[in-house]
Amino acid sequence: MLKLPKSRILRRRNDFQKVHRFGKSYANRYLVLYVFTASGLEDKVGFAAGKKLGNAVTRNRVKRLMRECYRLNQDKIRKDCCILLVGRKPAVEKKYDVIEKAFLDLGRKAEIFGR
């Protein structure tokens, strides 16, 4: 089942800062991906969309697209790491399939996909 309840989404400001500061980062034109493998936050995910992307509607849209990417591909992802996804400006105009392709590329680069 490809579910994504709220308990698996990062909530706390401290957690976001931890992943952002200590995680390894990978980026392409549409997304930035942070991977953090330390203890405490295994199998969790966070989504971020900064103010540069536009107003609340477009920021919400980018976050929803990223969440859908993670949800539909979570069975391939290793369970021992914590992921933070950040949207970049060119992603605002794009449809889901473009974002998903960008996510899969980044994931391969970061070697988060298990066997």
Next chain:
RNA sequence: UGAGCGUGAAAGACAAUCGCUGACGACUAGUGCCAGUGUACUAGGCGUUUGAGGAAAGUCCGGGCUCCAAAGGGCAGUGUGCUGGAUAACGUCCAGCGAGGGUGACCUCAGGGAAAGUGUCAUAGAAAAGGAAACCGCCUGCUUGGCAGGUAAGGGUGGAAAGGUGCGGUAAGAGCGCACCAGCAGUCAGGUGACUGGCUGGCUUGAUAAACCCCACAUGGAGCAAGACCGAAUAGGGAAGGAUAUGAAGCGGCCCGCAGACCUUCCGGGUGUGUCGCUAGAGCUGUCAGGUAACUGGCAGUCCAGAUAAAUGAUUGUCACCGCGCAAGCGGUACAGAACUCGGCUUAUUGAUCACUCAUAAU
């Protein structure tokens, strides 16, 4: 047909698959209480149901609600400012009055007081505000190329020059006199009133209050980050300084009044991103009655988001509308995301419908 002026409905629809928030239900597992049936909490999947706006936005106003002991008085400050009404309240709305703009439909107006007082009116100009002012001109006189006196009709300056036009009058002129107009005061009539119309009077008062100000009215302050609960939780501890029942802090300006014992700084250390507040309300829909209207009242029906790094999404298909294209088809379908809540305003933006106006043409 073209141009315009008001009004302002609606905010693409349906289906399938996957996913999210809240509520309810039964089930499974764990933990606590209990002898046990059971019950409470947590987690999980399942079923039913629910889920953004007209502006949710800007935060420009006004209420509810909560706390500040009570929310009292005065001053200051701030805001509003034609009249009458609506309203919980408003800076909003409705109906009028007045002024201005437009051929017109219609639009705009912070629209009280300048005779309570003060200030300002640069440059130019003789003079810029109290009974002021003589630069040129005009008139009179004389010691005749200059001076004295009179004069605000003319010139000139200025955004504005001390009511305007005409006739009389005069040495020349002047509300000096008269008529009309404007304005002011009084009075009569109509109107709840703003105001409008008439009559009479003395002949006359610059502009600016979105300058200070005066007048009238309103206004205690803070805001759900309010506040309450659980709890180790503005805790408790140490050091320094200050104050003190001869009255501290406080009541986010001051005084009265209230009240009644601490306050400031530093050091070191610990604990929550908990629960409630949190959605039934000046609610929504329909209908009837009153009112020109804003709106009000009665009756019937109805329950319609409650998140907290913040749910309402993704994909596919069919249809609708628009653009391009011969066609197959391709692309597009605005502005924009609830955060305690309600009434407005403003701004962003797709956009019917209906009423009306002007121009042209036809009948």
Next chain:
RNA sequence: GCGGCCGUGGCGAAACGGCAGACGCGCUAGCUUCAGGCGCUAGUGGGGGUUGACCCCGUGGUGGUUCAAAUCCACUCGGCCGCA
């Protein structure tokens, strides 16, 4: 949610309601130097019309008050900051 500040030449910034751009950094030209820098002197200061003189528009935007607005008032756009 509450509150505050700013917007003026290319840049940083001044300016009682009364000639907009003081002043500094720039830029241009000249002097100085073998050359450059430093220094000194003068000028240009945004846009449009014009050969020039000169005229019109310009202080984020739109209106309003005023004889006159960068300044006062209202609305609005953009940017920055503070408060548990």
